[in-house]
Amino acid sequence: MAEINIPRDEQEALRSIDVRALDKAIDACLDARRISSTLREYRLGSCGLFVAAKLREFETALAEYAGAKAPKKVAATESRARRAGSVLENAVQQMQHRIDTQEQEGQLFFVDDHIIPPSHFSQQLTVLVRYRWRHTIEAEWTHGSITFSHVHAPRPDYTVAPPKRKPSKSQQERDQQEELWRQWAHLMRQGLFSLVEYFREGLDGGAIPKTFQARADDYSRRLNNFSCRFWLEPAKTKSSTKTE
Structure with missing residues (x-):
């Protein structure tokens, strides 16, 4: 996609x-x-x-x-x-x-956004993003990848009234898969845009980690706009932006 x-x-x-x-x-x-x-x-x-x-x-x-x-x-x-x-x-x-x-x-970096979602989701969500980069347009390309991961375990939202009728087991499974799909897509977008932002700031592609555990919001335990900025110190993510 x-x-x-x-x-x-x-x-x-x-x-x-x-x-x-x-x-x-x-x-x-x-x-x-x-x-x-x-x-x-x-x-x-x-x-x-x-x-x-x-x-x-x-x-x-x-x-x-x-x-x-x-x-x-x-x-x-x-x-x-x-x-x-x-x-x-x-x-x-x-x-x-x-x-x-x-x-x-594209003369200095390219982030591949063609990512196929898994056919089934668990609470452990992962997204592999591939990229290439170089310091100058005369240099050879260096290829790499980073895997962003996130365990989807948000705090319950008690402001939402529970359904009058308990949904069936199959409906609960469908609802859970839809919710996990949304969170996976959000993780993917955060990962992609964070990587693009990193390169736009002129930072070193050689310092990108192979894996990164996304930092969820301290209160809601959901992803926010800083969650996939792997180059920031954890303390800088505490003043979270709008959560999903």
């Missing part, structure tokens, strides 16, 4: 877009109060989930604008549609900027 690297097909779709021409196409849609064939030619749905989501929001706002009759409703829906169009254009620009950043950083 891709989390940090933009796939090649999405890069090609994004690079093919002239933002100034896109701006004119969006304006044309607003004038016509419908999606034009010109905008469809940009293949925005192929530019990744982020851009595709903003495209759907623009389409929805435009449909509401097209269906408005009363002057007050027309003015309100037009304003929302224009904002959605601006957000769509900005989303494309953001992703184009991300491509440039990815290419620049």
